[in-house]
Amino acid sequence: MRIAEIGGEFALINRLMRRVDGDPSVIKGIGDDCAVLAYTAERHLVVTTDMMVENSHFSRGWFSPFQVGKKLMEVNVSDIVAMGGVPRYAFISIALTRDTEVEYMDELYRGIYASGDKHGVHLIGGDTTHGREIVLNLALIGDVEKDLLCLRSDARPGDLICVTGTLGGNQAGLELLLAGKGGHSIEFLEPQCRLAGEGQIIARHANAMIDVSDGLGSEVRHICEESGVGARIDAGTIPISAEVREAGRTVGKDPIDFALSGGEDFELVFTLPPDRIDALRTEFTDFTIVGDILPRQEGLFLNKEGKRIDICRGYDHFAG
């Protein structure tokens, strides 16, 4: 039976993963950016892992090894920042191809260290082996103050939905490259995740948080599923830079689509009660309100020029 027949990768994971019951040290298993484990009196451990495969996640033609290494670290750090946590220790596994040169590896690790140093991460273990294409896996351990732990599953009806920075840059860069237009490629090739300090500030005010790795539509859907709520995203409020709008014009596509379904912007999506907005603004201002959390029965939809577009099954599936 093909994986598509049972509903794709998320359905496969649901089929394969067993719930962990009866172990009080597992605070949170599957179903968030990180697993959360009991640690000290004040802190939990948070653990995440991400795999990047040549030709699926990057090509050697488009990405320099420095950029690949940097992205490998950023994608994992972003998961820990989105819990309100601080990244600490990284373990990297690499399958090399027979023709991989030492200079490629030097540059790959220069990228890993550049990002790791920025975020205070030590690389302390790993595994090196061979394959037909380059495969990279990074496992990252961090910790989080118990009071700051911010899950996907605690959004409440009435919360505002906010997003940091601007969205769609990653997809815009990809679209330009696909169209042979070059330009704007740095944001695509070197996405930067938010700093732990920013995630911690947001976590002090937010009910739920997630990072943008599959587009705003997908991330809000995860929050809704895990929290048992609905949501409205107001298309007109989604923060999109002038460069991304220009890229949309160049390739003849709606930049809102880049934000909703383009992945790996590594911004943070969070929900919080309206009366916490002013307090958050005294500490952090680089965010935009893009919608509201609703009761579950109201569903998950995009409000685009007054039209309701259902996105319950993900943005890919809707005709918008």
Place this chain on the structure above:
Amino acid sequence: MRIAEIGGEFALINRLMRRVDGDPSVIKGIGDDCAVLAYTAERHLVVTTDMMVENSHFSRGWFSPFQVGKKLMEVNVSDIVAMGGVPRYAFISIALTRDTEVEYMDELYRGIYASGDKHGVHLIGGDTTHGREIVLNLALIGDVEKDLLCLRSDARPGDLICVTGTLGGNQAGLELLLAGKGGHSIEFLEPQCRLAGEGQIIARHANAMIDVSDGLGSEVRHICEESGVGARIDAGTIPISAEVREAGRTVGKDPIDFALSGGEDFELVFTLPPDRIDALRTEFTDFTIVGDILPRQEGLFLNKEGKRIDICRGYDHFAG
């Protein structure tokens, strides 16, 4: 520059990895079976990761998905057992090929759970993606009583070198399969690592310990390098089963070579002072003395029928 030109994978890792200085919570970084991190007043965290690539570590023709899944867990558990630790939490990343069937994944996970349940490991996170061949990565977190932590780096001249069980079964099975002889394949296809309880008993007596993932010669070499000592392995004492001797005759090779350079037997190699042997034997008896730790200047060598065979640069490089 090709990786072989700088001396292969170990040289590459040495070139790429930086020492972690100034972080007191890193008890041990690179250079052992696991990284060791500060945890509670009584225990350290131990963390390991291993990657398995289709066509390099397994083929779908020879290994059932159940066996692949089981081996993925055993190879990682073995690293934690070899520190005197207890495995706890696993994070699995998988790159699937487009043609991977749901039934293959069901069986793969049945193998992962079969081994995980035996060792008390919970699978609580991971990542699923796509590639041109199946790639599996497992990151495993465990803990170890501080007093039991057993590194590669604490062997002392005068210690005896011991090994659990028998060696060479994994390589014997591979050689038979390569020769088209089948048979004996279960030990090859389903290597079993030692239990945490066995590792803990040994750790109470041993100075140094490592698991057999690249053959006895390679493991003793790691102990010598990390401990700054030499060693003599007595070829005649290496424990080899009747089945492995028979396999050697069948394929026309010396079964001692299977033990010295054949990987993934997942037995434990440990060193301890001679006066601790009797105390260990009151708790655990399934081991054999195979040599002695010597002062560094005496080098690392195999004593085979009275002949000294230098194995300082690994067993692959010597002419024995």
